Amino acid sequence: MRLTPTMERYVLHWGEMGARWGVNRSVAQIHALLYLSPAPLTAEEIADTLALARSNVSTSIRELQGWGLVTLTHLLGDRRDHFEAKKDLWELLLTIVEERKRREIDPTLTMLRQCVLDAGEDKETPAEVKARIERMLTFMETLSDWYVQVSRLPKSTLVALMKMGAKVGRFIGRKSDAA
Amino acid sequence: MRLTPTMERYVLHWGEMGARWGVNRSVAQIHALLYLSPAPLTAEEIADTLALARSNVSTSIRELQGWGLVTLTHLLGDRRDHFEAKKDLWELLLTIVEERKRREIDPTLTMLRQCVLDAGEDKETPAEVKARIERMLTFMETLSDWYVQVSRLPKSTLVALMKMGAKVGRFIGRKSDAA
DNA sequence: CGGTGATTTCTGTTTCAACAGAACTTACGG
DNA sequence: CCGTAAGTTCTGTTGAAACAGAAATCACCG
Numbered sequence: 305m306r307l308t309p310t311m312e313r314y315v316l317h318w319g320e321m322g323a324r325w326g327v328n329r330s331v332a333q334i335h336a337l338l339y340l341s342p343a344p345l346t347a348e349e350i351a352d353t354l355a356l357a358r359s360n361v362s363t364s365i366r367e368l369q370g371w372g373l374v375t376l377t378h379l380l381g382d383r384r385d386h387f388e389a390k391k392d393l394w395e396l397l398l399t400i401v402e403e404r405k406r407r408e409i410d411p412t413l414t415m416l417r418q419c420v421l422d423a424g425e426d427k428e429t430p431a432e433v434k435a436r437i438e439r440m441l442t443f444m445e446t447l448s449d450w451y452v453q454v455s456r457l458p459k460s461t462l463v464a465l466m467k468m469g470a471k472v473g474r475f476i477g478r479k480s481d482a483a
Numbered sequence: 484m485r486l487t488p489t490m491e492r493y494v495l496h497w498g499e500m501g502a503r504w505g506v507n508r509s510v511a512q513i514h515a516l517l518y519l520s521p522a523p524l525t526a527e528e529i530a531d532t533l534a535l536a537r538s539n540v541s542t543s544i545r546e547l548q549g550w551g552l553v554t555l556t557h558l559l560g561d562r563r564d565h566f567e568a569k570k571d572l573w574e575l576l577l578t579i580v581e582e583r584k585r586r587e588i589d590p591t592l593t594m595l596r597q598c599v600l601d602a603g604e605d606k607e608t609p610a611e612v613k614a615r616i617e618r619m620l621t622f623m624e625t626l627s628d629w630y631v632q633v634s635r636l637p638k639s640t641l642v643a644l645m646k647m648g649a650k651v652g653r654f655i656g657r658k659s660d661a662a
Numbered sequence: 663c664g665g666t667g668a669t670t671t672c673t674g675t676t677t678c679a680a681c682a683g684a685a686c687t688t689a690c691g692g
Numbered sequence: 693c694c695g696t697a698a699g700t701t702c703t704g705t706t707g708a709a710a711c712a713g714a715a716a717t718c719a720c721c722g
Contacts, residue, residue: 310598313597326503346668357711359669363670363671436519437489461652465651473636526698562689665721668717669717676709687700690695
């Protein structure tokens with residue numbers, strides 16, 4: 305496939321953005337391409353379109369599958385793998401956040417809990433430092449718990465809440481935590 | 484200053500996490516150290532504690548200042564700069580999100596708008612591709628607008644909303660968008 | 663059971679950012 | 693003004709990740 309200038313711009317920018325957020329550029333470019341593509345693509349088509357080595361496409365696709373962002377499909381009479389990206393953007397967002405939480409936030413919470421435990425018996429760590437670590441733990445647990453609850457709401461509710469924007473703040477201050 | 488094992492663990496982990504999110508390891512470590520530190524530190528103390536070159540500390544501190552996460556203070560009779568990290572975690576979070584939006588999300592929105600414009604006159608880009616780009620633009624604008632509104636709520640309201648968790652979903656479905 | 667096309671794994675190379683140390687600049691102190 | 697301490701900028705090195713191409717594996721076909 306040949307990219308139109310518009311598609312090329314999109315793909316290149318996406319690659320850049322990925323890099324800034326800790327995602328490999330090839331991986332992000334491939335994801336962008338698959339998101340745009342009207343039909344599933346084979347590894348070879350991807351490699352040709354983006355001028356990447358097939359091996360590179362293979363590993364990048366695996367990574368995307370690991371994140372649950374890309375799925376495999378087959379066409380009758382064709383034994384090549386065809387790849388397709390999630391198209392629903394809400395699902396995309398929730399998937400990414402979910403995975404990053406699992407891979408990065410949860411381990412960080414574990415580390416913080418361990419720090420709090422260790423600092424308990426430990427005579428050398430100043431009390432003020434212990435307090436700082438505890439505050440960080442509490443803060444991140446609050447965010448994490450909030451996310452878990454909110455992410456389980458039906459998508460339509462999420463959309464509605466988002467459309468409300470700051471209006472949701474009105475509900476606060478009027479006995480908002482009645483069970 | 485000498486790090487206790489607990490502090491060392493915290494700092495190293497933070498450095499790792501930073502790297503995963505596109506933040507230089509030294510920068511993240513320095514931020515962690517300053518967050519923990521009971522008192523502001525000089526560049527040299529930071530360099531000694533973390534075993535980094537002074538030059539490296541200098542550039543990293545500049546970066547942190549650019550993000551608005553670290554401020555400069557002085558002590559009477561000492562002409563060295565002393566550095567201090569924001570201690571309020573809500574402020575920290577909002578600052579980071581704000582900056583990343585400014586540096587990465589806003590330019591991406593610009594790029595997407597340009598793509599939509601270009602794709603308008605452009606005969607080669609398939610209609611389906613144009614539609615995909617438009618949907619991405621709409622989605623990101625929605626998130627961005629939501630963030631702008633919510634970030635302006637008083638911190639106490641934010642905290643209250645967060646503590647509500649999924650209960651906030653209850654307000655949906657009962658004429659939530661009355662002006 | 664060869665043979666061929668598809669995919670993955672392995673290995674060496676390249677590229678780029680992070681970093682250390684040196685050189686330089688600035689500001690203050692006597 | 694000279695000397696020294698603090699801070700920044702410059703330059704070369706290093707190390708880690710990204711990547712290409714080759715080799716190996718797998719799966720299906722005749």
